Amino acid sequence: MKRDIVIKFGSCILISFVLFAGCAINKNSSASDNLSSVTVMPPLEGHWKAFEVKGEPVTVASDHEPYLQFIPDSKRVAGFSGCNRVMGGTKEENDKFSFVGMAVTRMACISPFAELEDQFLAALNSTVARRMNNNILELLDKNGKVVARFKME
Numbered sequence: 001m002k003r004d005i006v007i008k009f010g011s012c013i014l015i016s017f018v019l020f021a022g023c024a025i026n027k028n029s030s031a032s033d034n035l036s037s038v039t040v041m042p043p044l045e046g047h048w049k050a051f052e053v054k055g056e057p058v059t060v061a062s063d064h065e066p067y068l069q070f071i072p073d074s075k076r077v078a079g080f081s082g083c084n085r086v087m088g089g090t091k092e093e094n095d096k097f098s099f100v101g102m103a104v105t106r107m108a109c110i111s112p113f114a115e116l117e118d119q120f121l122a123a124l125n126s127t128v129a130r131r132m133n134n135n136i137l138e139l140l141d142k143n144g145k146v147v148a149r150f151k152m153e
Contacts, residue, residue, distance in 0.1 A: 041097075041130065043072035044090070048137055048150035054119045055146075064113050066120045068150065082117035083109030086124070097130040097139075123147035 050066040051058050058065055060082065068079040070090070078087045081104060088102035102124065109117055126147055129140040137150040 044070035045072040047153045049153050050148055050150050052149040053123055081120045082113045083107060095129060098127055099124050
């Protein structure tokens with residue numbers, strides 16, 4: 001008799017655990033964690049000129065326009081931030097994209113180029129994803145906000 005009660009009680013506990021575990025919500029998961037929602041992006045390559053940074057159009061002389069040059073085979077990137085050279089790598093996994101190991105030369109920089117350079121470097125630093133929109137490269141921050149737009153040259 002006691003044995004039957006223990007078996008029934010244990011079975012109820014096990015069934016409850018299975019049911020509740022199946023209904024659990026993972027607060028750390030998101031739509032981007034679902035592999036069926038991942039869009040495979042072609043590798044970035046070539047010369048991309050920034051025409052918008054942090055929501056503002058780039059309106060400086062052509063010799064101060066920021067750009068990035070992507071080298072896909074080595075996952076390297078080099079470019080110009082308005083006053084200084086930038087170089088480093090890229091990391092891309094599923095729908096995540098970021099710049100890694102970035103270095104910048106530190107030459108003197110005057111206004112308005114210094115402000116543009118600061119905004120450009122902040123945009124690269126905050127990038128966690130990218131997307132292509134009508135042949136425009138858009139870099140996105142963790143909130144999905146566009147931090148920079150580039151067109152291929």
